[in-house]
Amino acid sequence: MSAFSLAAMAVCSSSMATASPTAPARLYIGYYVEDAANNPEDPTVGGVLLKVPPHGGRFSGLMPFSFIGCEAGMDIGTVGGTRVGTDLRGEWKGKVDGAAVGGRFGGRYDAGTDRISGDFDNTAGKTEVSAGDCHYFVAAHGSYTLFGSTGNVPPAFTAAVSKGTRPRISWPALGREVYYRVQVFDEDCVLADTADASCFKGEALTEREHADFPLSRPLARPGPYLILLTAIDGGTGRMAGFSALRAVLSPN
Numbered sequence: 001m002s003a004f005s006l007a008a009m010a011v012c013s014s015s016m017a018t019a020s021p022t023a024p025a026r027l028y029i030g031y032y033v034e035d036a037a038n039n040p041e042d043p044t045v046g047g048v049l050l051k052v053p054p055h056g057g058r059f060s061g062l063m064p065f066s067f068i069g070c071e072a073g074m075d076i077g078t079v080g081g082t083r084v085g086t087d088l089r090g091e092w093k094g095k096v097d098g099a100a101v102g103g104r105f106g107g108r109y110d111a112g113t114d115r116i117s118g119d120f121d122n123t124a125g126k127t128e129v130s131a132g133d134c135h136y137f138v139a140a141h142g143s144y145t146l147f148g149s150t151g152n153v154p155p156a157f158t159a160a161v162s163k164g165t166r167p168r169i170s171w172p173a174l175g176r177e178v179y180y181r182v183q184v185f186d187e188d189c190v191l192a193d194t195a196d197a198s199c200f201k202g203e204a205l206t207e208r209e210h211a212d213f214p215l216s217r218p219l220a221r222p223g224p225y226l227i228l229l230t231a232i233d234g235g236t237g238r239m240a241g242f243s244a245l246r247a248v249l250s251p252n
Helices: 188-191
Strands: 003-009 024-034 047-051 056-067 069-085 087-096 099-110 115-121 129-131 135-137 141-147 168-170 176-185 202-205 210-212 223-232 238-252
Touching: 024 223, 024 238, 047 069, 047 141, 047 176, 047 188, 047 223, 047 238, 056 129, 056 202, 069 099, 069 135, 087 115, 099 129, 168 176, 176 188, 188 223
Parallel strands: none
Antiparallel strands: 003 238, 024 047, 024 141, 047 056, 056 069, 069 087, 087 099, 099 115, 115 141, 129 135, 168 210, 176 202, 176 223, 223 238
């Protein structure tokens, strides 16, 4: 396998430039959070990507769904709908270990912050899923926040990527009992077809403050890649942090 060098930069790239009346759809990146009150057993957080038109029309995106300690639960959900003014109205859908999940997906764009926030429902309600030794629940409700430019929550929670033949993404610790999820997406693939599940290149879940490439699947070609980092407090089940990077890999 060829060695790789890697350069990282903020996710505010040309694909996320300020919209004009004739601008194409923009890429918004952020996180979702399951309702911990509805699913106290194993609430989860993860990354979301949406390609949204600047004024009105169809939007689409990806929302991978997986659960702490349960790699078998990693599945790719798709999101689709219509933007009307500042409102987003649509649905998300997919399967986790053979169980169908999905339902309403709604939100609103705030021009002042260049963010989209909203919530989603699982039409089946709280869903119990069992697959071999793996057992978990999908919550009946959740919420999400998407950023049109760089967004770190909290502001000091900033991921960085090292150079070398085995690049490492690292981040500051957010406390004890915090789990970190790293998710990698092929940026060119996402921009070409945001609903293409093959754009998701894998993830890592860890309690440490770093993860090494490749993750669950090898990266087959040079980037750019979008790297989403989410964190959940294992004690409270609440979202603890979010950060995003755009990483360009090129052969040495």
